[in-house]
Amino acid sequence: MTDKDKYKALFSNPNWDYETLEAADEVIGRIGREYLKLKTYPNQIEIVTSEQMLDAYALTGLPTSYPHWKFGKDFVLNQNNYTKGRMGLSYELVINSNPCISYNMENNSTCMMLLVIAHACQGHNAFFANNYMFLDWTSADSIVDYMVFAREYILKCEEEFGEEEVEKVLDACHALMNHAVDKYKKPSKVSAKAENERLKKLTSIKRENYNELWRTLPAAADLPEPGSKEEQRFPKEPEENILYFIEKYAPALPVWKREIIRIVRKVAQYFYPQGATKVMNEGFATFTHYHIINKMFEDGYVSDGFMLEFIKSHSGVLYQPEYNSKYYSGLNPYTLGFNIFMDIKRICQEPTAEDKQWFPNLIGKDWLEQVHYVMENFRDDSFILQYLSPKVMRDMRLFTIVDNELESSYEIGAIHNERGYKKVREQLSNQYDRSVHVPNIQVTKVDLHQTSKLYLTHTIQNDRRLDAETARTTLKHIRHLWGFPVELHSKNKLGINESTFDIK
Numbered sequence: 001m002t003d004k005d006k007y008k009a010l011f012s013n014p015n016w017d018y019e020t021l022e023a024a025d026e027v028i029g030r031i032g033r034e035y036l037k038l039k040t041y042p043n044q045i046e047i048v049t050s051e052q053m054l055d056a057y058a059l060t061g062l063p064t065s066y067p068h069w070k071f072g073k074d075f076v077l078n079q080n081n082y083t084k085g086r087m088g089l090s091y092e093l094v095i096n097s098n099p100c101i102s103y104n105m106e107n108n109s110t111c112m113m114l115l116v117i118a119h120a121c122q123g124h125n126a127f128f129a130n131n132y133m134f135l136d137w138t139s140a141d142s143i144v145d146y147m148v149f150a151r152e153y154i155l156k157c158e159e160e161f162g163e164e165e166v167e168k169v170l171d172a173c174h175a176l177m178n179h180a181v182d183k184y185k186k187p188s189k190v191s192a193k194a195e196n197e198r199l200k201k202l203t204s205i206k207r208e209n210y211n212e213l214w215r216t217l218p219a220a221a222d223l224p225e226p227g228s229k230e231e232q233r234f235p236k237e238p239e240e241n242i243l244y245f246i247e248k249y250a251p252a253l254p255v256w257k258r259e260i261i262r263i264v265r266k267v268a269q270y271f272y273p274q275g276a277t278k279v280m281n282e283g284f285a286t287f288t289h290y291h292i293i294n295k296m297f298e299d300g301y302v303s304d305g306f307m308l309e310f311i312k313s314h315s316g317v318l319y320q321p322e323y324n325s326k327y328y329s330g331l332n333p334y335t336l337g338f339n340i341f342m343d344i345k346r347i348c349q350e351p352t353a354e355d356k357q358w359f360p361n362l363i364g365k366d367w368l369e370q371v372h373y374v375m376e377n378f379r380d381d382s383f384i385l386q387y388l389s390p391k392v393m394r395d396m397r398l399f400t401i402v403d404n405e406l407e408s409s410y411e412i413g414a415i416h417n418e419r420g421y422k423k424v425r426e427q428l429s430n431q432y433d434r435s436v437h438v439p440n441i442q443v444t445k446v447d448l449h450q451t452s453k454l455y456l457t458h459t460i461q462n463d464r465r466l467d468a469e470t471a472r473t474t475l476k477h478i479r480h481l482w483g484f485p486v487e488l489h490s491k492n493k494l495g496i497n498e499s500t501f502d503i504k
Contacts, residue, residue, distance in 0.1 A: 004300045012303045016110040021045065024114045025121065027301055031292050032122040037368060038288070040125040041140065042099040045117070047106050053093065054078050056103050060271065061095040064147050066154040066263065068170050092116035096128040096274070098140040111309040114302075118292040123285030130376045131280070133273035137182075143270055150263045157256050169257050172477035173243060173264035178438045180243035180265035181272045238442035238457065241265070242478065245443045251452050252483045261481065276379045276434055283337015284375050286317060290338070320396070331396075339392050340383070344370055347389070354390060380432035388428065390421045400427050436462060441488070452484035460492045466499070475503040 007027060010020045025043065032038040048056065058075035059065045091112055093103040102120040104113060128134050139146075158166045173180070239245045243265040247258050274281070293310050296302050302310075318335045321327040347355045348367035356363055362370060374387060392398075393416065400413035400423060413423065430436055445455035456478075458466055471488060479486045488501040 007301050008303060011110055011114060011301060011306060014109050014111070016108075016113050020110060021047075021113060021117075024117050027296065028114065028118050028122060028292055031295050031299075032118075032126070032288070035295050036122075036288060036291060037372065038122055038126040039129055040100065040122060041097075041129050043121040043125065044099040044101045045121065046101060046103045048103045049106055051079075053090070053103060053105060056093050061093050061103075062147055063095075063101060063144060064151055065267075066147075066151045066170075067158070068174070069167065070174065092120045094120040094124045095143075096134055096138060096140050096270075097143050098129075100125040100128060100140075101144075109309070111306050112313060114296075115289055115293065115310060115313055118289035119285045122292060123288030124281060126288065127277070127281050127284050127375060130372075131273070131277060131379075132377055133277055133379055137273050138270050146266065150267070153259060153263065157260065161256065166260070168480065169260050170264065172480045173261055175474060175477040176243055176481075177264065177268040179441060180241060180268040182241050182244070182269065183272075183434075234446055234448060235443060238444050240440075240442050242441065242443060242456075243268075243481075246478070246481045249446070250482050253481070257481070273379075276381075276432075279333040279337040279380045279432065280375065280378065280383050281337070282334045283339075283341050284371075286314075286334050286338040287341040287371070290314060336384075336396070339396065340387050340389075341371060341374070343389050343392050344374060344387060352391075358389060359387075381429045381434075384432060385425060385429035388425045390416070393421055393424055398424050398428065400424055430462075436464075439464075439466060454478070454482050454484065454486045456486065456488040458488060458490040460490060460498065466490050466501075468499075468501070471501045472503065475501055479503045 007023055010023050013020070025045065029040075029043070032040070054075055056063075057078050058071045065071065091105055091108055095101050100121065102116070102125075104116055104120075108116065128140060134140070154166060154170075235245070243261050246253070247261040247265070250258070293302070293307075293314075297307050318332065318338060320332045320335045321329075344362065345367040347359050347362045348365050348370055351359075351363045374383065378386065399416070399420070402411040402413040413427075440459045440461055441456055442459075443454065444457040447453040447455075456475075458471075471490075475486050475488055485502070485504045487503075489497050490499045490501075491497050
């Protein structure tokens, strides 16, 4: 019996064992390296029960995290929905770490195990290891150790300062996580060891209310006059990362609260690329498993029966409900991403006259090199804006609808013509742009001399204004952390103030 026959016998058995998984990881990994030229982190495959998968859901995939009521609440909600049949569980869950940890459900069939190993351990793993968003904004090498450090630190804080007090800080920080991200400057890489060493230095300072702010000020004789232009320049440039600013400059914040704020914003930064690359990440992983499994079939590793089960599962992953279906919840990211990656391959190999007009730089190029280039250098909004083709728009029947609340009927905003294609692509790209969904709020001023009031400025974009109740609730969380009054000005693109929210 040849090696291929041995593998085929293992993979044809619907009931897997650990020998099967080892063989699958070896074959799939080799095909990923040699056929698709994938560069990945080492894999750590965990076989989990449904309850363990629910636990991983609650912690957003991380193997450990600090204690907070939200994680327990999410676990109970998901468990109730799962036991009552209102939700299913993923076949796998994978996180951006080195080694790359993949949770696979124990009740998966052999075919499904191979599919998720190809999907997660090769597709997602390669995306984490090569896409610029993950390389520049996260640290896969240290995230697990850092979360162990975070858990131990917050448990110590609960023991010393009380669970209720720590919970209030965490609640406020979690409410501000969308405003705890550096979008334009690369964050420094941190490790648990470095954080522990830094904490030892801080704890040697026996002052509970250590004030970092005064170190930024000039000597008393050189202080700017209250109300002068010099005073209004602190901070010199607007700061987008609100939690970072509070951590560094809150006048009366204890050291332990600063550290909790730091932990939460580091976690927020870790998840930032995942929200910006959902379509690309799932599309590339689906593209990867599709090619690897088909290559295994071509090379004689799997049987016809295996492929029938695979095709059914693969089709289910790509299922896109109609707009009027009760199951419709927007575009399926697996479908959109997979279709665009497959279309890039098609344009490189078999371009049409339309493709030559829209994508001249792809014509005649090596499809694998182009797929790798796209996977490494784009995020969802730029990926769609650059590579969504008229063919994919036609295949997915995409068009735009204008919903004006002042009108009694809808208006079709873009159809399948040259102008319409461009408009559809631009508007769909905007839907995946983070700035459309997260208000642009920045720290613009601090009253250093009198009230220590923190001034924030919201810039109205795409005619989207702040909800008054949500704005006030958010300001209360900022006020709790900052410790002094907070004021928010919402301005239009002309710089004219349209509304003011004040928490004293």
